[in-house]
Amino acid sequence: MESCxxxxxxxxxxxxxxxxxxxxxxxxxxxxxxIPLELIYFVKKSxxxxxxxxLVQFGAFIVLCGATHLINLWTFTVHSRTVASVMTTAKVLTxxxxxxxxxxxxxxxxxLLSVKTRELFLKNKAAELDRxxxxxxxxxETGRHVRMLTHEIRSTLDRHTILKTTLVELGRTLxxxxxxxxxxxxxGLELQLSYTLRQQNPVGYTVPIHHPVxxxxxxxxxxxxxxxxxxxxxxxxxxxxxxxEVVAVRVPLLHLSNFHINDWPELSTKRYALMxxxxxxxxxxxxxxxxxxxxxxxxxxxxxxxxxxxxLEESMRARDLLMEQNVALDLARREAETxxxxxxxxxxxxxxxxxxxxxxxxxxxxxxxxxxxxxxxxLMVETILKSSNLLATLINDVLDLxxxxxxxxxxxxxxxxxxxxxxxxxxxxxxIASVKKLHVSLNLAPDLPEYAIGDEKRLMQTILNIVxxxxxFSKEGSISIxxxxxxxxxxxxxxxxxxxxxxxxxxxxxxxQVKDSGSGINPLDIPKLFTKFAQNQSTGTRNSGGSGLGxxxxxxxxNLMEGHIWxxxxxxxxxxxxxxxxxxxxxxxxxxxxxxxxxKMPTNHGQTAFPGLKVLVMDENGVSRMVTKGLLLxxxxxxxxxxxxxxxxxxxxxxxxxxxxxxxVPGIDSYGITIRxxxxxxxxxxxxxxxxxxxxxxxxxxxxxMRAGMDGLILKPVSLDKMRSVLTDLLExxxxxxxx
Amino acid sequence: xxxxQIQRRLVDYTKSxxxxxxxxxxFLQLQQLQDDSNPDFVFEVVSLFFEDFEKLLNELxxxxxxxxxxxxxxxxxxxxxxxxxxxxxxQRVKNACIAFRNYCDVQNIEGCLTCLxxxxxxxxxVKNKFETLFRLEQQIMASGGSVPTIELGF
Numbered sequence: 091m092e093s094c095x096x097x098x099x100x101x102x103x104x105x106x107x108x109x110x111x112x113x114x115x116x117x118x119x120x121x122x123x124x125i126p127l128e129l130i131y132f133v134k135k136s137x138x139x140x141x142x143x144x145l146v147q148f149g150a151f152i153v154l155c156g157a158t159h160l161i162n163l164w165t166f167t168v169h170s171r172t173v174a175s176v177m178t179t180a181k182v183l184t185x186x187x188x189x190x191x192x193x194x195x196x197x198x199x200x201x202l203l204s205v206k207t208r209e210l211f212l213k214n215k216a217a218e219l220d221r222x223x224x225x226x227x228x229x230x231e232t233g234r235h236v237r238m239l240t241h242e243i244r245s246t247l248d249r250h251t252i253l254k255t256t257l258v259e260l261g262r263t264l265x266x267x268x269x270x271x272x273x274x275x276x277x278g279l280e281l282q283l284s285y286t287l288r289q290q291n292p293v294g295y296t297v298p299i300h301h302p303v304x305x306x307x308x309x310x311x312x313x314x315x316x317x318x319x320x321x322x323x324x325x326x327x328x329x330x331x332x333x334x335e336v337v338a339v340r341v342p343l344l345h346l347s348n349f350h351i352n353d354w355p356e357l358s359t360k361r362y363a364l365m366x367x368x369x370x371x372x373x374x375x376x377x378x379x380x381x382x383x384x385x386x387x388x389x390x391x392x393x394x395x396x397x398x399x400x401x402l403e404e405s406m407r408a409r410d411l412l413m414e415q416n417v418a419l420d421l422a423r424r425e426a427e428t429x430x431x432x433x434x435x436x437x438x439x440x441x442x443x444x445x446x447x448x449x450x451x452x453x454x455x456x457x458x459x460x461x462x463x464x465x466x467x468x469l470m471v472e473t474i475l476k477s478s479n480l481l482a483t484l485i486n487d488v489l490d491l492x493x494x495x496x497x498x499x500x501x502x503x504x505x506x507x508x509x510x511x512x513x514x515x516x517x518x519x520x521x522i523a524s525v526k527k528l529h530v531s532l533n534l535a536p537d538l539p540e541y542a543i544g545d546e547k548r549l550m551q552t553i554l555n556i557v558x559x560x561x562x563f564s565k566e567g568s569i570s571i572x573x574x575x576x577x578x579x580x581x582x583x584x585x586x587x588x589x590x591x592x593x594x595x596x597x598x599x600x601x602x603q604v605k606d607s608g609s610g611i612n613p614l615d616i617p618k619l620f621t622k623f624a625q626n627q628s629t630g631t632r633n634s635g636g637s638g639l640g641x642x643x644x645x646x647x648x649n650l651m652e653g654h655i656w657x658x659x660x661x662x663x664x665x666x667x668x669x670x671x672x673x674x675x676x677x678x679x680x681x682x683x684x685x686x687x688x689x690k691m692p693t694n695h696g697q698t699a700f701p702g703l704k705v706l707v708m709d710e711n712g713v714s715r716m717v718t719k720g721l722l723l724x725x726x727x728x729x730x731x732x733x734x735x736x737x738x739x740x741x742x743x744x745x746x747x748x749x750x751x752x753x754x755v756p757g758i759d760s761y762g763i764t765i766r767x768x769x770x771x772x773x774x775x776x777x778x779x780x781x782x783x784x785x786x787x788x789x790x791x792x793x794x795x796m797r798a799g800m801d802g803l804i805l806k807p808v809s810l811d812k813m814r815s816v817l818t819d820l821l822e823x824x825x826x827x828x829x830x
Numbered sequence: 831x832x833x834x835q836i837q838r839r840l841v842d843y844t845k846s847x848x849x850x851x852x853x854x855x856x857f858l859q860l861q862q863l864q865d866d867s868n869p870d871f872v873f874e875v876v877s878l879f880f881e882d883f884e885k886l887l888n889e890l891x892x893x894x895x896x897x898x899x900x901x902x903x904x905x906x907x908x909x910x911x912x913x914x915x916x917x918x919x920x921q922r923v924k925n926a927c928i929a930f931r932n933y934c935d936v937q938n939i940e941g942c943l944t945c946l947x948x949x950x951x952x953x954x955x956v957k958n959k960f961e962t963l964f965r966l967e968q969q970i971m972a973s974g975g976s977v978p979t980i981e982l983g984f
Contacts (some may be wrong), residue, residue: 323951647974711914712882712914713875713914713917714913714916716878716919717860717875717917720863721859723867724862724863752913785912785913785916806913807860807904810859
């Protein structure tokens with residue numbers, strides 16, 4: 091084999107260069123093989139690298155380059171064709187891959203660069219967040235401090251504790267050197283140092299309130315930095331230290347009346363206290379915004395807490411006052427109750443004790459009157475009787491009045507005959523009036539109902555009292571009594587605005603006017619008339635002998651009857667008019683169960699018209715007695731028969747409504763019996779009606795009967811119808827004199 | 831006799847008594863007072879009258895026999911009698927009593943005696959009449975009827 095010209099000696103003459111090339115290639119190949127390995131290794135390690143494909147390419151490219159260089163090593167010596175072809179393949183592949191890689195890198199490198207930019211951006215963001223985080227934390231811490239401070243401040247309602255706590259907590263939170271509170275004095279012209287943090291007992295420094303710095307602080311609701319040289323800030327002896335920064339804030343002192351939590355800025359009273367806070371000197375600390383905010387919030391809270399404390403103090407004071415008053419009232423009430431009880435006991439005892447002897451005196455005196463007495467003795471007994479009657483009336487009046495005042499008196503309501511009341515009053519007053527030669531007239535309006543519901547006894551007592559007064563105080567002239575149903579316009583009296591009559595369907599107002607022509611009353615004295623025990627002194631006549639209670643009692647009765655009573659007079663000597671208005675109930679159609687007397691017309695013959703009417707028949711003649719009894723029995727009466735006047739007097743009682751007396755027998759002294767019966771029954775409504783039966787048509791006898799006090803006279807013989815009509819008339823009108 | 835006939839007889843008889851003046855309206859009143867609660871009222875009253883009459887008659891006779899007649903007492907007795915008789919409606923008796931009283935007033939003994947006789951006579955007469963009346967009534971009641979009420983036409 092011919093050696094080709096290209097056979098290179100194993101070691102050519104430039105083998106140093108060759109040697110270096112050889113070594114370099116070797117190392118390049120090594121590097122080229124190790125780089126992808128490293129890449130693969132590290133890429134496998136990091137999961138996030140996004141460009142794997144690129145790396146594979148790169149790796150391939152590098153491997154191939156390395157392979158190329160490696161194969162190059164063989165080309166230094168004589169090499170076979172295979173080596174050459176391998177070399178060529180490798181080079182071709184390498185070329186391909188490198189071209190592709192180059193192309194790929196055009197896309198990739200900008201991306202990779204942008205990653206860097208993003209990283210920078212994120213770092214910036216992170217730094218910013220960190221900063222903000224720091225701020226928030228600071229704020230939150232400040233908030234915590236505020237809450238804690240507020241809690242401490244508001245946990246007590248004691249003013250001193252509040253303020254002390256504020257200063258202590260503020261000092262702790264903000265690490266202050268000194269914290270002081272200046273309160274305005276009472277005059278409002280100065281600020282006085284009230285509380286400090288470090289100094290235990292602050293001396294009473296005062297600073298005038300109208301300092302420009304202070305005004306500046308007061309005019310703003312924010313914490314204001316002030317100069318340490320300001321008088322309020324000069325709390326410590328000036329040392330060689332650099333004083334720390336000072337901040338002052340106003341604390342509004344609220345009045346109770348304008349305590350509105352939403353109205354902080356608009357305070358009508360401009361009373362402020364001043365809180366001064368000093369940072370430690372020589373600390374080079376500055377007031378931060380959040381610290382200032384904290385101070386402002388605390389100042390507000392302190393204001394609220396102080397107001398609450400003030401409110402509490404006020405209410406405690408008020409409560410104490412009320413308790414005292416309560417105790418006092420209780421005591422007064424118990425005393426009053428004791429007094430009332432004592433009075434009631436006294437009345438109860440007196441009621442019985444006074445009346446018993448009175449009854450004894452009156453009863454025995456009247457019995458004494460019946461016996462044989464010399465004229466002087468009779469006069470004396472009469473005087474005793476009169477005086478004791480007067481005394482009894484007085485006692486009754488006083489006791490009644492006490493009961494009335496007590497409110498324990500109640501009206502006895504019942505249906506009664508109104509006309510009868512007036513007639514009764516008239517009858518009672520007529521004797522006295524005729525003695526004094528006074529003319530009494532009664533005028534009942536036609537629309538006045540005959541029956542009414544009310545307290546008959548007390549109404550009569552009242553009307554009698556008024557009429558009695560009229561008679562008492564009139565020396566001459568006339569007395570007129572009018573009664574009618576009052577209409578609404580006449581019910582008003584300008585002097586009694588509290589009297590408000592109310593008209594209702596089943597009530598009516600009875601108005602009674604008693605006019606006399608007597609001595610009259612001075613209009614100025616009129617209000618006093620109705621007061622207890624007040625007598626009209628100016629009349630001069632003291633023989634009235636009354637207690638002065640009469641009108642007072644009348645007024646009480648009238649008030650109980652929901653009415654009104656007053657007196658009008660034009661003056662002395664001009665007479666006076668007493669007017670009384672009372673409320674009475676309207677009586678429905680009178681029916682049997684209500685009234686004791688029933689003037690019902692018998693509807694058919696033989697019916698009993700007077701069931702249960704108790705009558706007494708006195709007749710010496712047996713036959714006629716029997717006939718009369720039969721008559722009355724037939725009419726349903728309950729008949730008691732007596733045959734003599736003694737028996738009659740013995741048996742007659744207030745239960746008998748009518749007594750029929752046969753007076754035509756000469757042996758009977760009808761006059762005497764009548765008188766005796768009148769004496770026996772002093773009260774008019776208890777006395778039975780006395781009717782004389784006679785066969786005589788003797789006018790003289792009739793007059794005698796009337797004068798003796800008989801209520802009726804009937805001529806014998808009496809038929810059934812006649813008896814019926816007589817009884818009817820009698821019971822209705824209480825009088826029946828047959829025309830002779 | 832039949833009930834109706836007896837009743838008619840009674841009515842006629844009563845009417846005749848009124849006509850003859852023995853009874854007056856007062857007797858009718860008495861009859862009106864008789865009802866179920868008082869079924870024998872008239873009989874009782876009349877019987878009482880006659881009892882009284884006997885007593886009074888005695889008294890009167892004794893009084894008039896006295897040598898010194900007490901006219902007051904006499905008058906009172908006669909007054910009683912008058913009262914009784916007028917109560918039951920014995921008209922004639924009453925009139926006789928009135929006459930008697932007049933004589934008493936003038937204190938005429940003769941007149942009184944005469945009147946006494948008259949009163950006695952009238953009384954016995956009316957007593958008979960009453961007895962007949964009551965007998966008739968009893969007959970009616972026994973037969974189960976009811977006594978008819980008289981209505982006076984005059």
